[in-house]
Amino acid sequence: MKRVPVVEMIGINKWFPGVKANKNINFRVYPGEIHALLGENGAGKSTLMSILAGLYRPDSGTVKVKGQPLRLRSPRLALQAGIGMIHQHFRLVNNMTVAENVMLGAKGRVRIRTEEIEKRVRDLSEQFGLAVDPHAKVSHLSLGEQQRVEILKMLYRGCDTLILDEPTTVLTPQEVKDLFKTLRLMADQGKAVVLITHKLSEVMEIADYVTVLRRGEVVGSDHIHNLDEQTLTRMMVAREVIFPEFNRSHQLGPTVLAVSDLSVPNDRGRTAVRRANLELHEGEILAIAGVAGNGQRELVEALAGLRPVSAGSIRLQGKEISHLPIRERSEMGLTFIPEDRMGMGLVPNISVVENAMLRVYRYPENRRGLLLDYRTLEAYTYSLVDRYQIAVADIYHPVNYLSGGNLQKLLLGRELDLDPTVLVAAYPVRGLDVAATQAVYDLLLEQRQKGTAIMLVLEDLDDVFRIADRVAVMYNGEIKAVLNVSETDIDSIGALMLGVQ
Amino acid sequence: MKRLRLVRRNNESWLVKVAVPILSILLAILVGWIFLVLSGYDAAETYRRMIQGAFGSPYAISETIVKAIPLALTGLAVSVAFRMKLWNIGAEGQLYMGAFAAAGVVMFLGDWPSWLLLSVMLAAGFAAGAIWGLIPGALRAFWNVNETITTLLLNYVAIFWVSYLVFGPWKDPNAMGFPLAPRFPQAAYLPVIPGSRVHIGILVAVAVAVLLYIVMKYTRWGYEVRVTGESPEAARYAGMNVVRNILLVMLVSGGIAGMTGMIEVSGITHRLQQDISASYGYTGIIIAWLARLNPFTVLLVAFLFGALLVGGFGVQTYGIPYAIVLMLQGAVLFFLLAGDIMLKYRLTITRED
Numbered sequence: 093m094k095r096v097p098v099v100e101m102i103g104i105n106k107w108f109p110g111v112k113a114n115k116n117i118n119f120r121v122y123p124g125e126i127h128a129l130l131g132e133n134g135a136g137k138s139t140l141m142s143i144l145a146g147l148y149r150p151d152s153g154t155v156k157v158k159g160q161p162l163r164l165r166s167p168r169l170a171l172q173a174g175i176g177m178i179h180q181h182f183r184l185v186n187n188m189t190v191a192e193n194v195m196l197g198a199k200g201r202v203r204i205r206t207e208e209i210e211k212r213v214r215d216l217s218e219q220f221g222l223a224v225d226p227h228a229k230v231s232h233l234s235l236g237e238q239q240r241v242e243i244l245k246m247l248y249r250g251c252d253t254l255i256l257d258e259p260t261t262v263l264t265p266q267e268v269k270d271l272f273k274t275l276r277l278m279a280d281q282g283k284a285v286v287l288i289t290h291k292l293s294e295v296m297e298i299a300d301y302v303t304v305l306r307r308g309e310v311v312g313s314d315h316i317h318n319l320d321e322q323t324l325t326r327m328m329v330a331r332e333v334i335f336p337e338f339n340r341s342h343q344l345g346p347t348v349l350a351v352s353d354l355s356v357p358n359d360r361g362r363t364a365v366r367r368a369n370l371e372l373h374e375g376e377i378l379a380i381a382g383v384a385g386n387g388q389r390e391l392v393e394a395l396a397g398l399r400p401v402s403a404g405s406i407r408l409q410g411k412e413i414s415h416l417p418i419r420e421r422s423e424m425g426l427t428f429i430p431e432d433r434m435g436m437g438l439v440p441n442i443s444v445v446e447n448a449m450l451r452v453y454r455y456p457e458n459r460r461g462l463l464l465d466y467r468t469l470e471a472y473t474y475s476l477v478d479r480y481q482i483a484v485a486d487i488y489h490p491v492n493y494l495s496g497g498n499l500q501k502l503l504l505g506r507e508l509d510l511d512p513t514v515l516v517a518a519y520p521v522r523g524l525d526v527a528a529t530q531a532v533y534d535l536l537l538e539q540r541q542k543g544t545a546i547m548l549v550l551e552d553l554d555d556v557f558r559i560a561d562r563v564a565v566m567y568n569g570e571i572k573a574v575l576n577v578s579e580t581d582i583d584s585i586g587a588l589m590l591g592v593q
Numbered sequence: 594m595k596r597l598r599l600v601r602r603n604n605e606s607w608l609v610k611v612a613v614p615i616l617s618i619l620l621a622i623l624v625g626w627i628f629l630v631l632s633g634y635d636a637a638e639t640y641r642r643m644i645q646g647a648f649g650s651p652y653a654i655s656e657t658i659v660k661a662i663p664l665a666l667t668g669l670a671v672s673v674a675f676r677m678k679l680w681n682i683g684a685e686g687q688l689y690m691g692a693f694a695a696a697g698v699v700m701f702l703g704d705w706p707s708w709l710l711l712s713v714m715l716a717a718g719f720a721a722g723a724i725w726g727l728i729p730g731a732l733r734a735f736w737n738v739n740e741t742i743t744t745l746l747l748n749y750v751a752i753f754w755v756s757y758l759v760f761g762p763w764k765d766p767n768a769m770g771f772p773l774a775p776r777f778p779q780a781a782y783l784p785v786i787p788g789s790r791v792h793i794g795i796l797v798a799v800a801v802a803v804l805l806y807i808v809m810k811y812t813r814w815g816y817e818v819r820v821t822g823e824s825p826e827a828a829r830y831a832g833m834n835v836v837r838n839i840l841l842v843m844l845v846s847g848g849i850a851g852m853t854g855m856i857e858v859s860g861i862t863h864r865l866q867q868d869i870s871a872s873y874g875y876t877g878i879i880i881a882w883l884a885r886l887n888p889f890t891v892l893l894v895a896f897l898f899g900a901l902l903v904g905g906f907g908v909q910t911y912g913i914p915y916a917i918v919l920m921l922q923g924a925v926l927f928f929l930l931a932g933d934i935m936l937k938y939r940l941t942i943t944r945e946d
Contacts, residue, residue, distance in 0.1 A: 418831075435827065436827050436829075437827070439820050439824045439827045440824060442823055449816075459813070464816065
């Protein structure tokens with residue numbers, strides 16, 4: 093007997109302005125299966141699943157649910173067909189309870205029987221190992237618990253296909269384990285689970301079946317038993333991953349930036365960085381590794397001057413800077429590449445020239461009398477465009493027309509052009525394709541050669557091995573260890589990231 | 594299945610930029626036409642009188658300009674703040690405070706030579722408007738108080754303050770009980786083009802437009818204002834002094850509106866009184882938006898709005914109720930604003946299977 097797929101997508105195409113996000117994709121999920129949808133950022137995973145969840149409409153192609161062709165024109169229709177999606181950003185009402193959130197928008201009678209709903213929520217949590225108190229307010233829950241509420245919401249509505257978009261990014265290692273247990277339970281009870289991810293380790297751990305996307309196309313789809321990590325990596329990036337060896341420095345240059353006993357609060361005033369100690373040396377690349385949300389962001393923002401510190405000191409070439417404004421720090425040679433490329437690093441809706449001049453517009457040589465000298469600034473912009481090979485149609489067009497890689501090259505080029513003593517960058521290759529990533533790394537290595545002390549927050553351990561001299565591992569706001577990359581391996585760093593002693 | 598969808602335009606061609614406003618006005622005229630006919634009026638004659646009232650004679654044109662001057666200045670005033678996404682809804686109040694300060698100067702320094710008196714009045718008008726803008730500016734800059742609400746509320750304070758003065762301490766004993774402050778001496782009148790009411794304020798409006806254009810486009814401060822308006826995070830990242838810029842922007846915005854108040858009392862009413870402004874401060878907001886914050890376009894749009902106001906007066910003498918005049922003005926506005934959306938988006942028919 094042939095099994096019927098619970099969801100089948102045939103020949104799906106989807107264009108966005110300027111990009112083809114999905115090219116002729118075929119995708120099949122069977123009941124009782126955990127299906128990993130694997131690919132780099134921007135490979136089209138979320139787009140494809142958003143089509144399935146009724147958020148986007150395909151430009152062409154068919155979606156069949158349990159053999160029936162269906163038009164999923166809204167999330168509501170998708171839910172009625174049994175398809176639910178859990179997004180990276182949860183869609184919960186913070187000041188309502190778990191039970192209220194679960195029943196919100198679900199079909200029901202006019203009169204709401206609270207006890208009935210709570211009982212059903214409790215049954216479902218037991219059935220699938222989703223520990224959460226139905227009376228608790230969502231705002232009091234951790235991100236992991238909130239995710240459970242989202243899952244309960246979908247189960248309550250009778251979903252038999254559950255899509256999770258990068259569900260582990262916000263979770264602690266223990267929560268990841270619990271989540272995987274739940275997913276397995278769901279699969280065992282005949283539900284289909286689609287896991288969108290770019291993390292190989294998760295795929296190997298939990299998936300039954302894998303579909304790999306690259307640049308909007310399916311490059312492979314197979315049973316997990318027929319695959320290994322090497323093969324999957326190759327499918328994702330389409331080449332053998334050989335990282336060019338570079339001369340790792342074994343001797344440290346003089347200390348340029350010294351952080352001692354630094355504590356930094358997060359947006360809510362809680363301590364996000366706890367008594368951190370770090371030294372950054374001339375001509376080295378120090379990576380900050382850690383599961384997202386363990387204080388990396390707060391640390392680099394404090395170094396840049398975007399976030400006040402609550403205790404400790406930051407010394408740049410011996411001078412205390414922890415209370416200096418951003419501008420004075422940058423004048424002293426400290427420059428920062430923010431995580432938020434468009435919006436903080438670059439200004440949307442204004443031209444490439446006006447973005448290129450963000451640092452140098454104050455310089456007297458770019459002024460004629462009281463006015464800005466656009467002729468000099470134009471020449472300056474062209475020199476950046478040439479030197480950093482930024483593909484630009486017209487430097488007076490808004491920057492919004494540039495691709496992600498070119499945006500990052502513009503931002504990085506602008507900052508490197510200042511020839512900084514210290515460069516701090518948060519997630520410098522996030523969302524970039526392979527070629528753009530390589531270009532960014534080349535620029536950073538070149539700058540390192542010039543003696544700049546570079547600190548990078550990285551999310552991918554592979555990247556740490558590819559580019560860093562040393563790595564500092566953060567867990568729960570603390571720096572657990574600072575290691576020489578050449579003397580360590582992925583497993584030891586991974587263990588430190590998860591807080592294993 | 595076919596559906597209508599709004600799709601964002603990637604670029605705006607010149608043809609579209611010209612065609613859409615013209616089409617908008619034609620549609621407004623059509624709607625007004627139907628309305629007039631249904632109400633039993635001669636639509637063609639009404640429109641003829643409206644156009645004649647606004648442009649039909651040298652006097653008509655001069656009156657249109659007289660109305661356009663304060664509209665242009667308030668439009669310019671708020672467009673400065675809007676550049677930085679500061680929603681200054683308070684040009685009306687800033688205008689009144691400027692008028693109050695100018696009148697105060699006349700009361701105490703009335704016997705100065707004209708050029709000196711007028712200069713001091715203009716400076717006082719600017720200063721008073723600037724202070725009225727700085728109050729919400731400071732609240733916003735230091736404590737993040739929403740400036741939309743504070744600027745709006747301060748309008749009432751300013752308007753009632755002027756009412757208090759003209760009903761009370763500054764009331765002219767010779768005005769036969771009317772709530773009017775004493776008439777200015779001739780030295781405090783703005784020079785006019787002989788035979789019309791068009792005063793030198795027109796030059797002020799043009800000068801302010803030119804100056805703002807240059808400042809916004811070619812100075813470091815203008816650049817900082819635009820960067821902050823697009824992304825406050827980027828401004829902070831670049832080390833710009835956001836607090837100082839909020840204060841400066843509100844000072845300039847309020848100051849220009851304050852000058853408008855001085856120009857109205859010195860050029861038109863020649864005394865402080867109630868109703869110096871026919872809601873110029875509010876209309877200026879619409880003008881600034883329609884002009885996309887471009888100073889020269891503000892001048893043009895203000896002229897059209899002046900025509901709409903003056904043309905409306907012309908129709909009233911023909912026996913058409915004021916309410917219908919307002920309706921016609923509203924229709925023009927409505928279609929212009931709706932047309933603005935068509936400039937940014939285009940309507941497409943998509944087919945889906």
